[in-house]
Amino acid sequence: MSDISPDATDARRIAEVERDRVRFEEEALELSDQVYRVARRMVNSREEAEDLVQDTYARAFRAWQQYQSGTNLRAWLLRILTNLNIDRGRKAQRSPDSQPLEEGDYFLYNKLEETLPDENPDEERVIERLSQNVVVEALAEVPHDFRDAVVLVDIGEFSYADAAQILDIPVGTVMSRLHRGRRILKASLAEKAVA
Amino acid sequence: MAHCDDCEQMMQPYLDGMLSDEEVAEARAHLKACPWCERRFKFEEKLRHFVAVAVAATEPMSDALRIRLSELRSSQT
Numbered sequence: 001m002s003d004i005s006p007d008a009t010d011a012r013r014i015a016e017v018e019r020d021r022v023r024f025e026e027e028a029l030e031l032s033d034q035v036y037r038v039a040r041r042m043v044n045s046r047e048e049a050e051d052l053v054q055d056t057y058a059r060a061f062r063a064w065q066q067y068q069s070g071t072n073l074r075a076w077l078l079r080i081l082t083n084l085n086i087d088r089g090r091k092a093q094r095s096p097d098s099q100p101l102e103e104g105d106y107f108l109y110n111k112l113e114e115t116l117p118d119e120n121p122d123e124e125r126v127i128e129r130l131s132q133n134v135v136v137e138a139l140a141e142v143p144h145d146f147r148d149a150v151v152l153v154d155i156g157e158f159s160y161a162d163a164a165q166i167l168d169i170p171v172g173t174v175m176s177r178l179h180r181g182r183r184i185l186k187a188s189l190a191e192k193a194v195a
Numbered sequence: 196m197a198h199c200d201d202c203e204q205m206m207q208p209y210l211d212g213m214l215s216d217e218e219v220a221e222a223r224a225h226l227k228a229c230p231w232c233e234r235r236f237k238f239e240e241k242l243r244h245f246v247a248v249a250v251a252a253t254e255p256m257s258d259a260l261r262i263r264l265s266e267l268r269s270s271q272t
Contacts, residue, residue: 021269022268025268025269029264029265029268032256032260032261032264033255033256036255036256036260037250037251037255037256040254041250046254046257050257050260053256053260053264054260054263054264054267057264057267058267061267061268061269104203105203105204105206105207105235105239106203106206106235108242109234109235109238109239120230120231120234122234123234123235123237123238123241124241126234126238127238127241127242127245130242130245132248132249132252132253133253135245135246135249135250136249136250136253139246139250151250154243154246154247155246155247155250155251157247175213179207182207185246186242
């Protein structure tokens with residue numbers, strides 16, 4: 001039996017909770033650059049991304065006890081962010097059927113290769129035809145449901161399962177959107193880089 | 196052995212590690228014999244990296260936002 005008074009036990013518990021909260025906040029803040037990077041590509045402007053990230057952290061700090069320690073905190077934060085983005089009136093995901101058909105996976109390479117004088121150039125020379133600005137612009141033009149999958153998996157380096165949880169869609173849907181999103185991105189890159 | 200069209204279809208799942216062992220063997224056999232497809236696979240790998248780097252280098256988080264986020268902490272002193 002412990003001879004510590006109930007008051008002392010409570011005080012210790014409160015101190016422990018406070019310590020957990022501080023640790024949670026520090027860990028979440030350490031991820032802010034990565035959260036912002038993903039958020040910035042999910043929305044259309046810097047202002048929108050900043051507001052969204054700020055609201056995400058405000059909500060996360062209020063609801064921190066709902067986070068299960070040891071699970072993926074970055075995914076948890078981005079799940080909040082995605083929900084807030086939907087609450088802000090982001091349009092419902094359009095049916096993939098209404099999307100323009102993307103080109104095949106070799107399309108971009110073939111288009112870029114045509115701009116080079118030599119036959120069968122090295123892939124290194126082909127990729128040099130692209131600039132960072134063109135990539136960022138082309139990505140912004142990918143319809144958001146496809147873009148989100150590309151941003152989370154290819155830029156955020158999330159697993160399919162984490163991306164599925166963040167977007168609240170089945171894993172199979174993440175995979176098909178990723179596949180099509182990359183193709184749409186490449187078609188858009190081809191159009192910009194070759195223009 | 197797969198044709199170039201089949202190889203193109205397999206590119207994304209191949210690079211994502213989503214093919215069966217049998218399909219991987221088929222893709223590898225084709226790539227070994229086809230420098231044309233091999234260059235396109237290598238390009239795709241480099242492109243994914245290039246996209247991630249381009250995005251990371253563009254518009255990083257502002258210091259103003261960083262400060263606002265840290266002000267949201269309950270443990271502000």
